[in-house]
Amino acid sequence: MKIITQSLTEDSAAYLQGYLRQGDAATYPAMIIVPGGSYTHIPEQQAEDLALAWSARGYQAFFLRYSFVGEKTPLLPAPIVELAQSVAMLRQHATDWQIDVAKINVAGFSVGGHIVALFNDLWPNATLNQLAGTQPEQVKPHAIILGYPVISPKLGFPTDQQVLASWTDDPDSIAADERVTDRNAPTFIWATAADPLVPAQNALSYAQASLAHHVDTDLHLFHHGPHGLALANHVTAWKPGTALPHVAHWVDLANEWLDELD
């Protein structure tokens, strides 16, 4: 494995960190992890652990350190633009990085799920591509994974209106369940029903919108567990009750689902 760090643009702190397999295979599918962290930070060790879980399953894995609140005002859509630029960058470096350009996947967690859900809605959008300096065919994802995602400020997170104002000056525009189209990529969603921070209704509403638009949808709601479980195993457990074997099935369920897509 080779670990690389790649800046995205000169005017932002965003970068991609890549965990690149260097085997004999000509190409591998790719997975870009978009971690959570309330739009104020990212847990880098957890982001790496999530990337390594996909590396272990045969993916060229990356995580995105996107812009945070305070670095752009309001923050959005900067992280979505940066994710579009990331996907385009993987396509651009496909030969060097041994990536199958038809299999560039993105997985977002918590507010990272918000970024990924909106990106999934907007990847063909002209404004997004203008901001990113890309064409839709450069940023099209193969499939997306959402873990305990924030989907809409109308669904219980954030509760603080000042926090919301730091994210956007147009809250309606960031309700990801309201912007799903028939062009959304196949979508795997998981959450815990008991999530006390980001209500599971966020995951359910995005799944329902995806189904309504005939998007390939796999949804798993596990009864127990707090917010932010990541791999839900001992690798990412940060307190008692966060290594949960029932929830930890999500990784293999998602991997199996990806294998069943075209």
Added chain:
Amino acid sequence: MKIITQSLTEDSAAYLQGYLRQGDAATYPAMIIVPGGSYTHIPEQQAEDLALAWSARGYQAFFLRYSFVGEKTPLLPAPIVELAQSVAMLRQHATDWQIDVAKINVAGFSVGGHIVALFNDLWPNATLNQLAGTQPEQVKPHAIILGYPVISPKLGFPTDQQVLASWTDDPDSIAADERVTDRNAPTFIWATAADPLVPAQNALSYAQASLAHHVDTDLHLFHHGPHGLALANHVTAWKPGTALPHVAHWVDLANEWLDELD
């Protein structure tokens, strides 16, 4: 194993078939399978295969042959009454049948899921218990499982109004998602997003009602697969494309979820 057949009442064709473990353990948890069949028949071999899957996981397993359209007019609530009588019968025979009375579970599939979902909503209901000749504490389920359930005639099945009229003269009363209460038992729900017969919205609506009433809820929506997959493995496959390893995880997911309940 001992196989038993037990009639429920003199005035109906309903019966329970039991697959009883006869080991040294004093008691086992129980699982009553309520199969599908459009309220006109039940697939007995599939019902047995579902029961045996739970027997193999350490349960005293049963399936219910409930009353069909034509045997009662309109049919409902007869099958729900028969399920209540079945749970009471398991409690009554708990010593003989080596059943842990605190662990009587019910699993319904397709219209069997409709019976089980309504039973879950109504087990404390005075009218239901009067019809069944039972008390609520005799019929209380420990937990329920719903596979590709019919939930409400407002959600796309049945499409034929004559069929619906043969089920009930009060369609509102059989919308199971509208009758969930805080007393519902823990609920595991699975379906396929692509189900062309009973829309997955049935499963989603019941899950959302369960969550709204703080019911322990585990929900799994698998992207591919037709209606009526049962075990979704080669044991119950009835045509090409009905042995689906991704979907077949539901049995172990449900078993694991049951083990995590009190």
